[in-house]
Structure formats: C-alpha cells, structure tokens
Amino acid sequence: MESLATKLAPRDTEIRAWEVASTFExxxxxxxxxxxxxxxxxxxESNLEVHIGCWFIDQYPYHKAVDFHSEHTTTKxxxxxxxxxxxxxEEQKVDLAILPLLTHGExxxxxxxxxxxxxxxxxGGRLVASVDNVRDxxxxxxxxxxxxxxxxxxxxxxxxxxAVKQSELKxxxxxxxxxxxxxxxxxxxxxxxxxxxxxxxxxPGARQLxxxxxxxxxxxxxxxxxxxxxxxxxLATRDATTYVHAVDGNARAxxxxxxxxxxxQLTNIVTELNSRGTKAxxxxxxxxxxxxxxxxxxxxxxxxxxxxxxALKPGGQLLxxxxxxxxxxxxxxxxxxxxxxxxxxxxxxxxGIRT
Numbered sequence: 269m270e271s272l273a274t275k276l277a278p279r280d281t282e283i284r285a286w287e288v289a290s291t292f293e294x295x296x297x298x299x300x301x302x303x304x305x306x307x308x309x310x311x312x313e314s315n316l317e318v319h320i321g322c323w324f325i326d327q328y329p330y331h332k333a334v335d336f337h338s339e340h341t342t343t344k345x346x347x348x349x350x351x352x353x354x355x356x357x358e359e360q361k362v363d364l365a366i367l368p369l370l371t372h373g374e375x376x377x378x379x380x381x382x383x384x385x386x387x388x389x390x391x392g393g394r395l396v397a398s399v400d401n402v403r404d405x406x407x408x409x410x411x412x413x414x415x416x417x418x419x420x421x422x423x424x425x426x427x428x429x430x431a432v433k434q435s436e437l438k439x440x441x442x443x444x445x446x447x448x449x450x451x452x453x454x455x456x457x458x459x460x461x462x463x464x465x466x467x468x469x470x471x472p473g474a475r476q477l478x479x480x481x482x483x484x485x486x487x488x489x490x491x492x493x494x495x496x497x498x499x500x501x502x503l504a505t506r507d508a509t510t511y512v513h514a515v516d517g518n519a520r521a522x523x524x525x526x527x528x529x530x531x532x533q534l535t536n537i538v539t540e541l542n543s544r545g546t547k548a549x550x551x552x553x554x555x556x557x558x559x560x561x562x563x564x565x566x567x568x569x570x571x572x573x574x575x576x577x578x579a580l581k582p583g584g585q586l587l588x589x590x591x592x593x594x595x596x597x598x599x600x601x602x603x604x605x606x607x608x609x610x611x612x613x614x615x616x617x618x619x620g621i622r623t
Contacts, residue, residue, distance in 0.1 A: 288421050374462060
C-alpha cells in the first residue's frame with residue numbers, strides 16, 4: 269500500500285523538516301505545508317495522541333488538502349488533523365511548530381510566518397524550519413535573530429534548523445503597513461500584509477484599472493481577486509450608493525480589504541473569502557473588475573472571467589487589466605459581446621459585455 273507521502277509527494281524541504289520534527293516529543297503541533305499536509309497525517313498515524321493544526325493563508329491549496337484527506341486519510345486521523353485557512357495561525361499554544369520554506373519565496377512573508385510560529389510556541393516549545401537551499405544563510409540568520417541557540421541539520425537536498433523557545437520575544441515586528449493613494453481628488457488609505465497583492469503600494473495595473481472605470485450611482489460592482497482592496501476602496505469612495513463586493517481566495521487579502529474599508533469609514537464594501545467562484549447572488553452585478561495574475565498559464569484569468577460571467581446581470585460589463593492582451597483577444601470574442609481591448613500606458617484594458 270502506498271504511504272501518504274508517496275500518494276502526493278511534497279517538496280524535499282518539507283519531508284526533511286518532518287524527519288527532524290519526528291525526533292522531538294510533542295502533543296500539539298502547528299505546521300504549514302508545501303503539499304497537502306500528508307506528512308502531518310502520516311505523523312498522526314504513528315502517534316494517535318497528537319493534535320496538529322495545518323495553517324493555510326490561501327484557500328486554493330486549502331481546498332486541495334481537504335479534498336485529498338477526505339479520500340486518503342482515515343476518520344481517526346482527520347479528527348486530529350485540523351486544516352484551516354485564515355490570515356494568521358490560531359492563537360492556541362503549541363509544543364512544536366514546523367515551517368518549510370522555499371528559496372524563491374517572499375522574504376517578508378517568511379519573516380512574518382517565522383515570528384508568528386515563535387509567538388504560538390509555549391516556553392520550551394520548539395520551532396523546526398527548513399529550506400531547499402543547501403547553501404542557505406538567510407534562514408539561519410533569521411532563526412538567530414529569534415533564538416539564542418540554533419541547531420543545524422544538514423541533508424543533501426535541504427537544510428533544517430531547530431531551536432527551543434526560552435522566553436517570549438522582546439521585540440515583535442509589525443509587518444502590516446498602511447499606504448495612501450489618490451483617486452481623483454480623494455485620498456484613500458489601504459492596509460496590506462506580506463502575502464497580499466500588492467503589499468506596501470498600489471499596483472500600477474490597479475491604477476490603470478481604477479482610472480478607466482466610470483460608474484454611476486447605485487452601481488453594483490464585484491471586484492474579483494481584490495488583493496489589498498485598492499480598486500474596491502476607490503470605487504466605494506466615489507459614491508456611497510455604490511455597492512462593492514470584494515472577493516479573494518487569500519485570507520489576508522480579505523482581511524486587508526476589511527481593514528481598509530474601516531480605515532476609510534466605508535460601509536458599502538462587503539468581502540468574501542472564496543477561491544472557487546463566489547457565493548454572492550449570481551446575476552446581480554452591473555460591473556465586474558479584475559486584475560488577474562499572470563502565472564498558471566491563464567488558468568486563474570479564465571477562472572476570474574467565468575466567475576464574472578456568473579456574477580453579472582445580462583448586459584453587465586467586465587473590465588480587467590493585463591500586460592498580455594493576446595490571450596484575451598483569442599478567448600473572449602466567442603464568449604462575450606462587444607469585446608474591446610486598448611492600451612493604457614504599459615498595460616492593456618479589456619472590456620466585454622455579458623451575453
């Protein structure tokens with residue numbers, strides 16, 4: 269019979285982290301995963317007294333993990349493995365925290381997650397962090413800032429560090445930030461955190477999208493992939509009668525959009541954490557706006573467009589921004605009416621009418 273690890277093998281850095289972690293005793297564990305959390309499930313299979321919380325920031329891998337474990341793990345294991353998606357790990361204290369990282373990951377997000385893991389540890393608890401760079405120095409330096417003593421575990425394909433928490437952190441860094449931008453004559457404040465698009469600044473593509481939008485009173489807008497919420501905040505600020513529904517699969521993006529709405533005293537923004545479309549009333553929106561990412565071979569862009577089509581009223585408008593208009597030129601005309609694509613500085617704007 270295949271093991272859980274071979275059914276859906278995660279990256280080596282995670283395997284190595286769990287190899288080191290398994291040498292320590294723990295009853296309550298917090299972890300993240302580069303795969304589906306199958307190493308956590310395998311650990312529970314050999315130690316049914318342990319409870320593990322597997323934390324996801326993004327709903328897409330979270331749903332993949334839920335689907336995987338519903339098929340491949342037993343009810344007993346699932347009762348002790350809690351998969352959850354949230355902006356931060358749960359407040360519960362743990363004996364052991366496991367954080368696999370990748371060399372090409374976002375540095376500030378990694379620092380933020382390391383600090384959060386340390387905060388969740390009990391005194392005497394242990395952090396195990398790994399990286400897929402056998403010549404790593406960066407992660408080692410970060411660990412040294414958090415712990416007086418760090419143990420190095422070397423492998424041919426990864427480096428793992430472990431350290432014991434001896435006291436609470438004397439200095440806790442705040443990675444959340446506020447930045448301001450203007451829409452017409454209005455100064456708007458946005459809140460962002462590591463792991464959220466776009467952190468610490470308004471994205472130039474979002475700026476082109478905002479400038480291209482002209483809406484009237486009582487317009488119902490859905491912002492798909494809202495990120496830090498800059499587009500949603502700008503549109504909600506223009507007219508108090510405008511209703512803006514901001515959707516993102518990233519829990520921190522939804523949190524930041526909510527914080528931005530509160531910061532600007534806006535009551536006409538509703539948020540939704542959802543990576544599989546939207547639970548919002550289908551066929552009820554006048555305008556769908558989006559700034560799709562460029563990775564995943566337009567799979568995410570196609571998902572955004574399909575979500576927009578479900579959300580819009582017949583005759584409702586889609587408006588999005590991109591640096592790669594060719595795909596939209598081929599994909600949209602057979603599926604949307606009145607498709608129009610035009611340049612806007614270094615970007616292109618794409619518009620279509622729902623049939």
